[in-house]
Amino acid sequence: MVDDPRQLCRFRDRSKCDALQRLQLLVTIGQLGRRVTTLEALAGRVIEVLDEALELEVTVLALLEERALRPVAWRGVVLDASRRQELDPFLMELLLSEKHATSDRWRWTEAQGQVEAVLALGLRGRALGTLHLSRLSAAATESGIGFEGDVRDADFLEALGQSISVVLDHVRVHEEFALERAQFRTVVDNIPQAVMLFNRHEEVLLINEEAKALVGRSQWDRVGDDEHSFETLDGQQQVVPRSEWPLLRAIRTGEGCTDEEYVLNFGGFRRHILLNVIPVAGEDGRAHSFVATAQDITARSQYDQRKDEFLAVASHELRSPLTPLTGFLHLARRQCERGEQVDLDVLLRAEQQVLRLRRLIDGMLDMSRIETGQLLLHRRPVDLAKLCYHVLDPWHASHTANAFALELPEAAIVADVDPDRLEQVVTNVIDNAVKHGRRGGKIIVRLSRHGSSAVICVIDEGDGMDAQTLARVFDRFYHGSGKPALSSSMGLGLYLSRQIIEQHGGEIGIESAPGSPTVVEIRLAAH
Structure with missing residues (x-):
């Protein structure tokens, strides 16, 4: 029994053996996208696989960046990865026409005995780069896939270019997605509000640091768990039952909420929050995920409470001197109407109420100036x-x-x-x-x-x-x-x-x- 495929090629149809090896090469390239996550790493593995299968003298994989080629992986030649090669008219036409192989880019060089091919790499209307293959014709032996025949086989080159383009595009999309996710995460983490993304299965998909700090948790995996160190109160300071928690209610009803105020009671202190929940609909129109944002309005709530307290006290205190002042003035008027001399004590007592009223007003004005930083000292x-x-x-x-x-x-x-x-x-x-x-x-x-x-x-x-x-x-x-x-x-x-x-x-x-x-x-x- 013959175990070596190369020996098998001597006893069976060579073309069938070459076809199997080519197929295996395409399959191997197609599987590379599962193992690497960066374009540079993928390019290096592609070069290794091609060199092993085709026994090439020179292999260069270059990516298209700003209408220039940047080499990212190569064998058999010394290149500078920081230098870009401007596209010549032929390569530009080759890439923009979305062709992946052409017989016009391989040629025999009789003086040097060398065969060369260039494959344009691209997918879905997007040019990705080029693959340059070169081998001395004298080195073509029974080992390997017989490169001289391969470059004459436009179908094989088309399939090879297509396979490499698919894995390059797959990794490129993965890289772009990872970059966009990192950028999105940076934006979310720098939003000065609590932000959470969760799905209808109660799973927390994303939560920023503001949200963790707001609820006092370093980890939050499920919106409905019972590991909170607070109880949720509504605007009337009543405990909200678990079934009516705004996040769980959104999952149950598929509806969000806008500017709803809640109080998180931690026992020793309370946080007042303004909550918004936005459903994110899928292609079927159903809400599959939700975005929740919360703003800590504790300071504003305390300010509103102080304002209400101030208005209540002010209205009471300002009314206090007005009542006796009105009485004293009414008494003085009646004395005048009867032709009597106005009692000086009545006027003095009325004046005291006016001074009292003035002190109250001055106090309110001073408090306002102090709290707005407008109290000026003339020293x-x-x-x-x-x-x-x-x-x-x-x-x-x-x-x-x-x-x-x-x-x-x-x-x-x-x-x-x-x-x-x-x-x-x-x-x-x-x-x-x-x-x-x-x-x-x-x-x-x-x-x-x-x-x-x-x-x-x-x-x-x-x-x-x-x-x-x-x-x-x-x-x-x-x-x-x-x-x-x-x-x-x-x-x-x-x-x-x-x-x-x-x-x-x-x-x-x-x-x-x-x-x-x-x-x-x-x-x-x-x-």
Whole structure:
């Protein structure tokens, strides 16, 4: 029995043997596309297979790039892969006409005894490149497939070019797909929103880092699993049952959603999200996959909550002075209508309500300026002792039962401040001492120097504050849990004071405890 196919060729029809070997060559080339994923690697394997089967002297596979040929794999010749060869008119016509073989590109060179063929490679109207084959005719022996006959066989060259073109195109498409997928992944990962792609089988096909961070998971394979560390709440803060989770609902109904608000309750904190789910229909019109995007609107929700709270407090507080003011003015008008002298006390009380209303409006405007970064300071050197005296003077003439004391150092203390704003801060602090201190108690305003800092302290003899109140005393709209105020406010005084002092580059703090005096300390840079 003859095991060697080459020996078999001696005993049987040589043409049948050649046909089998050619077929095997075409099959081997066709299978290369399954094993390699880059064009360069594929070109190298094609050259190896051809050289082994045809025993060629020179083999070059070049790819078409910008109307020039770039060699990517070769045998039997030294080439520079970075150099491109411009297309000559014949090759240009060969490639653009989508021909894969021509007898005009092989020739016998009698002087050198060489046969050469050039195959144009292309598929589906797209030119891919060329394959150059060359072998010395004297080297044609019984080994191999007899290249001299092969280049005369246009059908074989056509089939060879077609096989190589198919695998080249397959790998090219794979490369382009991989590149496009990588580019798509880069785009998705850089979108400042959570993005997820999932199918109707609940499988997560793609999820970006924003989405992982939003739900607190590093891995998410199925949209319907129970491994979440949060529960989903709707706009009314009610738990959404699993069957109505927006992603699962989209799979069940085939319908998406637009700008639906949900709350992810993680126990210790909550995230408010704005969710969109878009169905992606297949050729049959059914939704086979879905794209979900989510935006973290927690900050916006908190802002809306603060805005609603502000409007509620503002409407209440602004209405408070208007009611007595209307009454006082009505009383004064009736006195005038009856020809009586208007009671001065009525006018003074009406004026107090106007001033109260003005303070409320000024507080709201200041809060708006601070939060929009539009609060401007007009700083200049100011004698702080004179400022403290000027602030405290009206309180001495007020109708409050408290006693006021001003303690000043012998040496002047000067600081670069906005005097109007600093007066506003000290007035707010004294006002709080009057409201929440012991009725009839003593309130001390003390100015001193500590190193390079000027320190203004306001000390009252009240009942002090507990830790919970002390932690929130600088929050806006916070009224505390002390005694009722002598004049209503919006709970903005200390909030605005802290913002103003910090904008000066200073500090404001409070020391207090239940049953102990409260000390408010304002510290500023001094000359």
